[in-house]
Amino acid sequence: MRERIIEIWVGFFMLLGILALLVLAFKVSGLSSSIKENGYNITAAFDNVGGLKIRSPVSLAGVHIGEVSTIKLDSMQFKAIVTMKIDQKYKQLPIDTSASILTQGLLGANYISLTPGFAPTFLKNNGIVQDTHPALILEDLIGQLIFSLKNPGGKK
Amino acid sequence: MNDFVNIHGLYFNRNGRNIFSDIELNIPQGKITAIMGPSGCGKTTLLRLIGGQLKPERGNIHVDGKLINKLSRAQLYELRRKMGILFQSGALFTNLSVYENVAFPLKEHTELPDFMIHDIVLMKLQSVGLRGAKNLMPSQLSGGMARRVALARAIALDPALIMYDEPFAGLDPIALGVIVKLISDLNKALGITTILVSHEVEEALSIADYIYVIASGKIIGHGTPEKVHIDKNPEVQQFLQGLPDGVVPFHYPAIDYSQDLLH
Amino acid sequence: MLILEKLRLLGQFGLQLLMSFGRSGIFLAHLLIRKPRFKKSFPLLIEQLYFIGVLSLVIIVLSGLFIGLVVGLQGYNTLNKFGASQQLGQLVALSVVRELGPVVTALLFAGRAGSALTAEIGLMKSTEQLASMEMMGVDPLWRVISPRFWGGFISMPLLMIIFSAVAVWGGYLVGVVWLGVDGGTFWSAMQSAVNFHDDIVNGVIKSIVFGGVVTWIAVFQGYDTVPTAQGIGRATTRTVVYSSLAVLGLDFVLTAVMMGGW
Numbered sequence: 001m002r003e004r005i006i007e008i009w010v011g012f013f014m015l016l017g018i019l020a021l022l023v024l025a026f027k028v029s030g031l032s033s034s035i036k037e038n039g040y041n042i043t044a045a046f047d048n049v050g051g052l053k054i055r056s057p058v059s060l061a062g063v064h065i066g067e068v069s070t071i072k073l074d075s076m077q078f079k080a081i082v083t084m085k086i087d088q089k090y091k092q093l094p095i096d097t098s099a100s101i102l103t104q105g106l107l108g109a110n111y112i113s114l115t116p117g118f119a120p121t122f123l124k125n126n127g128i129v130q131d132t133h134p135a136l137i138l139e140d141l142i143g144q145l146i147f148s149l150k151n152p153g154g155k156k
Numbered sequence: 157m158n159d160f161v162n163i164h165g166l167y168f169n170r171n172g173r174n175i176f177s178d179i180e181l182n183i184p185q186g187k188i189t190a191i192m193g194p195s196g197c198g199k200t201t202l203l204r205l206i207g208g209q210l211k212p213e214r215g216n217i218h219v220d221g222k223l224i225n226k227l228s229r230a231q232l233y234e235l236r237r238k239m240g241i242l243f244q245s246g247a248l249f250t251n252l253s254v255y256e257n258v259a260f261p262l263k264e265h266t267e268l269p270d271f272m273i274h275d276i277v278l279m280k281l282q283s284v285g286l287r288g289a290k291n292l293m294p295s296q297l298s299g300g301m302a303r304r305v306a307l308a309r310a311i312a313l314d315p316a317l318i319m320y321d322e323p324f325a326g327l328d329p330i331a332l333g334v335i336v337k338l339i340s341d342l343n344k345a346l347g348i349t350t351i352l353v354s355h356e357v358e359e360a361l362s363i364a365d366y367i368y369v370i371a372s373g374k375i376i377g378h379g380t381p382e383k384v385h386i387d388k389n390p391e392v393q394q395f396l397q398g399l400p401d402g403v404v405p406f407h408y409p410a411i412d413y414s415q416d417l418l419h
Numbered sequence: 420m421l422i423l424e425k426l427r428l429l430g431q432f433g434l435q436l437l438m439s440f441g442r443s444g445i446f447l448a449h450l451l452i453r454k455p456r457f458k459k460s461f462p463l464l465i466e467q468l469y470f471i472g473v474l475s476l477v478i479i480v481l482s483g484l485f486i487g488l489v490v491g492l493q494g495y496n497t498l499n500k501f502g503a504s505q506q507l508g509q510l511v512a513l514s515v516v517r518e519l520g521p522v523v524t525a526l527l528f529a530g531r532a533g534s535a536l537t538a539e540i541g542l543m544k545s546t547e548q549l550a551s552m553e554m555m556g557v558d559p560l561w562r563v564i565s566p567r568f569w570g571g572f573i574s575m576p577l578l579m580i581i582f583s584a585v586a587v588w589g590g591y592l593v594g595v596v597w598l599g600v601d602g603g604t605f606w607s608a609m610q611s612a613v614n615f616h617d618d619i620v621n622g623v624i625k626s627i628v629f630g631g632v633v634t635w636i637a638v639f640q641g642y643d644t645v646p647t648a649q650g651i652g653r654a655t656t657r658t659v660v661y662s663s664l665a666v667l668g669l670d671f672v673l674t675a676v677m678m679g680g681w
Contacts, residue, residue: 003462006469013473017577020584027606028512028587029613057611104611105503207554236556247551250543264557306551 039066039087040125044099044112045079050135052101052110058084060114065090068112084112094119098131110135160185160317160349161206166215168198168205175201177373179215188343188350190364192357193371194395199353200244202370203319206351207241208232220316237265240310240318240348244325246302248294254281254305255290261312280308284338300331307338317349318342324356336363357396361385369395443639449560450568450638460566467570471532475578478531479524483582486523487589490514494590495598507600508609511590516613516622520583522670525629528575529662533637536567537658540641541651549642568638575630576623583622621677628669633662 049071058066066086074081086093096117101110114129123129161183168176175198183189191199204210205217208224217224222235248257258277262268268276281287284304294302303323310318323335340363343350354360361367361381369377369384369392377384377392385396393399400406410416494510540563543549549559587609594600613619637658644654 003466006466009473010465010468013468013476013574013577016476017580020580023584024516024580024587024619025615028516028584028609029615029619055614109611209550209553233556233558236554239554241551241554243547243551245547247547249548249552250546261555261557264555264562309555 039085040091041069041083041085042093042123042125042127042129043081043083044129044132045074045077045081046099046101046132046134047079048101048134048137049080049082050101050103050110050137052082052112052135056109056111058086058112058114060090060093060116065114082112091122093123095121095123095127096131097123097129098133099129100133101135103136158185159183160220161351162216162218163206164216164218166205166217167213168201168210169213170201175373176212179370179373179375181368181375183349183351184366185349186343186347187365188339188352188363189366189368190352190354190360191368191370192353192355192360192395193369195355198373199355199370200321203241203321203351203353206319207236207239237261237313238316240313240315242303242306242310242318242320242323244322246294246299246306248297248302248306248309250294252294253290254286254292254294254297257294257305258309258312261309265313276312277308280312281305283311283342284308285334298331300327300334303327303331303335304338307335311342311346311348314346315348317351319351319353321353322355323352324354324359332359339363357398371395439643442643443635446639446642447635450565453561453565460561463562463566464569467566468574471536471567471570472574472577475528475532475574476581478527479578479582480585482523482527483585484589486519486582487511487515487586487591488593490519490586491590491593491598495594495600504594504598504600505604506608507590507594508605508607509612511594512587512609512613513618515583515586515590516618518670518674520579520586521622521625521629522666524579524582524626525575525633525666526663528571528578528630529633529637529659529666532571532574533633533658533662534655536571536634536637537641537644537655538651540564540567540638541644541646541654544642544644545646545648545651564638564642568634571634571637572627572630575633576626579626580623617677621673625670625673628673629666632665632669636662636665 052068052071054068054071056068057064058068066084068082069085070083072081072083073079093114094117096119098115098117100113100115102113103110117131159182161181163179163181166176166179166181167174179202181191181202191202193199201210205212206219206224208219208227211225219235220238222231224232224235227235248254249260252260255277258280259273262273262276266273278287278290281290284307286301286304286308289297289301289305294305297305320339323339324332327335336359339350339352342348343363352360352364361384364381367378367381367384368375371391377387377389379387384392387393387396490511491507494507494514495504498504498506498510540549543559543563549563552559552562591602591605595602595605640654640658640661644650
């Protein structure tokens with residue numbers, strides 16, 4: 001009898017552990033499996049990716065549609081080639097879509113924001129996004145600001 | 157007459173102190189052998205050496221024909237199933253009931269079904285007179301009762317050798333009488349080779365078939381109770397008669413009394 | 420020369436520590452290199468999972484809750500100064516999952532379960548229960564120590580996961596329910612910041628390592644103790660102290676390795 005009670009409690013303990021793990025996986029870290037299984041790749045070349053990392057989000061109109069899967073350097077053109085994995089649900093990205101690297105909030109992480117174009121044909125697997133805007137580098141902005149403060153009203 | 161245990165040329169040290177030097181000891185099979193001596197002479201250590209818990213510096217210990225100090229771990233554990241030992245404190249497992257304590261060796265070493273184990277446990281408890289206490293926990297037992305349960309546990313597997321470490325210590329006269337009777341009956345009824353370590357002279361002499369007296373790491377006397385009783389060795393006599401002063405001095409070594417007082 | 424004497428004592432202490440460490444290593448080796456007899460030892464393991472794991476649940480859940488509440492509160496206060504209070508979810512989750520979860524659970528475990536294990540085994544040793552078991556031909560390493568070791572090893576990660584989940588919920592209670600941070604932002608900022616592989620899995624790995632180390636120390640100290648009342652007292656203290664130091668030290672090492680800075 002005592003053994004039965006012990007077994008029940010241990011079973012409860014393990015169940016609680018598994019439950020907590022599921023909570024941690026899905027509610028806390030937002031683990032989702034859909035993108036891994038069915039997604040297609042598109043690539044884009046950037047002059048500067050800034051702080052963009054692998055698994056950084058890719059969104060369109062603010063909606064999360066995919067993530068960055070690889071970032072490589074093209075040693076001939078000296079540009080960063082970013083491969084993005086897009087959820088299969090969003091198959092209709094026009095081929096003149098543009099990609100920009102933006103920042104979440106003021107000090108947040110970098111992500112890729114896609115802005116759709118107007119072309120009638122769509123990007124397919126391994127398609128290339130031609131129009132890209134690099135990340136805004138804070139130092140450049142500050143440099144520009146200081147420069148324009150020193151030279152108000154145009155160059156002298 | 158075979159000897160169940162043979163000890164030959166035993167030397168044993170602990171913490172740099174020499175406990176045994178050149179001990180020669182034989183335990184005849186089926187008989188009760190008492191090992192006696194003053195406190196701290198190493199009687200318990202001897203039991204542990206026989207049981208293989210300690211290894212001697214030099215010398216051989218044969219138990220049931222096997223050289224115990226050279227056995228592998230597995231063989232040692234195998235041999236131990238034929239030995240039962242009763243520790244001074246009983247050493248019952250405090251988280252198990254009386255029944256479960258006695259059933260422990262049976263559950264661990266045999267594949268017997270539960271109903272058979274049940275019967276054996278009850279039989280063993282009956283032989284020590286504690287069958288009615290089978291559901292009590294060790295903490296609910298008196299010292300004497302705990303020792304009797306430990307005895308039932310020690311004989312659970314019907315061992316060939318049983319060793320008692322100070323079984324008479326700290327018991328009231330009734331409990332004392334019970335234990336003496338049990339030790340004697342077990343030996344007579346089952347023919348178990350019995351080693352009795354004690355310093356209760358009267359009780360040990362009353363049931364032992366053979367006696368060894370150990371002091372200062374050596375055997376100072378041995379023989380049947382009658383022979384040892386009239387042994388001329390002053391050390392043996394001091395021990396047997398309980399004389400406060402003799403070969404073992406009353407006073408711990410100290411400087412002159414008057415000097416100490418006047419200082 | 421007093422200094423020479425002190426140095427000699429220090430050296431002796433160091434050597435004893437080294438010998439003790441060596442003994443514990445051999446002990447661990449004996450414990451791990453065994454052919455498991457599942458039918459007999461499985462019930463023992465379940466029993467230990469109960470005593471070690473289930474009975475620690477209360478302290479772990481309560482501590483998790485309180486830690487979550489405090490981190491939520493402190494985090495909110497600080498973040499609010501920068502107008503970044505929507506990042507609260509991320510702050511709570513990352514602190515808990517990466518560091519507080521594994522470390523605090525391990526420290527609590529060492530104090531509650533570790534010291535109990537040491538005391539129990541030490542007591543069995545000093546009342547000669549272990550010796551009598553040996554003399555009965557049953558290896559106490561197998562019957563007493565091994566189930567306790569594996570029980571602790573398995574319980575720790577489970578407790579850590581439960582702790583983390585409760586703590587995050589505690590942060591939610593403070594931040595969203597009490598202080599008015601937006602619930603949706605709380606969870607979404609958290610989800611985008613917490614990475615399952617880097618954060619959660621690493622946290623679980625940490626707690627598995629901690630579980631092994633703390634249980635090993637607790638069980639060894641009990642087995643190795645001087646069999647007197649004082650000895651057991653000292654052994655339990657050693658368990659808690661050594662475990663705590665080991666956990667904190669290993670935490671640094673593991674964090675450094677995981678952050679890739681090694």
